[in-house]
Amino acid sequence: MPPLGGTATAYATAIGATYPVLADPTDGVAKGSPWNGATLPGHCAMAPDMTILKCWTGHGEDTQGYDAIKAHAGL
Amino acid sequence: MRSSSLFLVGVLLVACATENGGDQQGSSGASDGGAGGTLDDGSGNADGDCLTDGEELALGTDPNAVDSDMDGVSDCAEIDCVSDPLDTAEVCYACGWKHNDPGNLVSTGATEGSTIANVSLIDQCNEPVNLWDFAGEYHILYLTAAW
Structure with a gap:
């Protein structure tokens, strides 16, 4: 359901x-991102223009997402 | 066993790095207006709402109508909640999210570096929400499942 x-x-x-x-x-995010739902939780860092910057899975792996955002923002 | 149709998406705003974008109708310079002035100089307020006639003309809204698009939500309320006062199909989100879809996004794929599709989701206020309405800021989507 x-x-x-x-x-x-x-x-x-x-x-x-x-x-x-x-x-x-509709599983739209799973179908529309690199995350396929096989591993939980999934994460995707998104830019202001809705570009998918980085997707990853698991707990405690958030640094790569923040790094992707900082790099995109030029920080 | 997890069903693949039970995904939940948490949109986490990353507050440390944001950019302005989207409709950005919230800071329109709206004023209390009030009676007085004329339509000619723009300082009048024919419909008596929060926008002067000049501000309404600049926005494209009807100076003689409190609710220009007749969607049941006043121009002023829609501006406050970052909703388009000229779009009948767009009203304020009950949960308060901004309608930040800039209107020019095109989905380019499902890989890193692509523009994600404008997925239709349902928020905790039980209302349909389009993913692109969260444009204009950095976010981290937290993707989990419900059983």
Whole structure:
């Protein structure tokens, strides 16, 4: 059963999120990014023009995403 | 067993490095306006909303209508929430997200370096959200699954 708004609502409440928590009922992000859903969690760093800068999986691997953003931003 | 159709996407704003972009209608220079002035000098306010007639003309909104696109949300409210006051199909997101899709993006693929597709998602306010409305800032998508 695909996730709907109620799934996003429940998850956002559970983690206390104030940022967007979005259900993806069509697997659109998995189909439209290098992340294929085989390993959780997945991450993708996105530029302001919605370019996919870097995708990676697993916990504790966030540095590469921040590095990709900093490089893109010229920092 | 995880179903591949249960993905959740968390859009995490990376606050350390942002760029302005998108519609950016939130800082329109709107003022309280008020009666007085004339349409000729732009200082009047025929519809009595937060925008002077001159500001309405600059924005393209109707100086004689509080809700130019007649979508049920006033021009002023749409400007405040970064929604297009001239687009009937676009109203404020209940969760407060900005409509930052600049309108000129084209998806170029699904690999690093490509522009991602404008995926339709559903937010925690149970409302459809288009991914490109988060343009204009750096984000990290956190992708997980629900069982």
